[in-house]
Amino acid sequence: MHDRGGVHLHEMAITQSVVHAVCDRMGDAQIRRICLEIGTLSGVVADSVRFCFDLITEGTPLEGASLEIIQPTGRARCRDCGAEFALNDLLVLCECGSANRELLAGEELKIREVEVMA
Numbered sequence: 001m002h003d004r005g006g007v008h009l010h011e012m013a014i015t016q017s018v019v020h021a022v023c024d025r026m027g028d029a030q031i032r033r034i035c036l037e038i039g040t041l042s043g044v045v046a047d048s049v050r051f052c053f054d055l056i057t058e059g060t061p062l063e064g065a066s067l068e069i070i071q072p073t074g075r076a077r078c079r080d081c082g083a084e085f086a087l088n089d090l091l092v093l094c095e096c097g098s099a100n101r102e103l104l105a106g107e108e109l110k111i112r113e114v115e116v117m118a
Ligand SMILES: [Zn+2]
Pocket: 078, 079, 080, 081, 082, 083, 094, 095, 096, 097, 098
C-alpha cells in the first residue's frame, strides 16, 4: 500500500509538472484557483498532491492559490457482455467473470480549470 509517512515522490513529480504546465500557459499571471481531475484509479493520492502543492507553489504565481481536486470514480465496460460497471480497483472483474474490459473513467489526471486573479 501507499506509504503515507514517506516522501510523496510520485505526487511531488506530478504536482511539479502541473505547476509547470500552468506557468507555461499563464505566464506570470497570479493564479486564484486551480481545479485538477485525479481519477481514483490513477494511482495518484489526492491528499499527497494537496500536501505537495503548498510546498511546490511557494514563490511561483500559484502560491496561495486554492486547490480543488475532483476524483472521478472508476467505470468500465465489459467487452464480452457489454455491461457497464463501477470499479474501485483494477482487479475487479465484470459480473460475467470477464477481465476483458475497457476503462471509461477513473484514470484521469488532468488540469480541468485554472482561474486567474482578476
Ligand atoms: Zn461481462
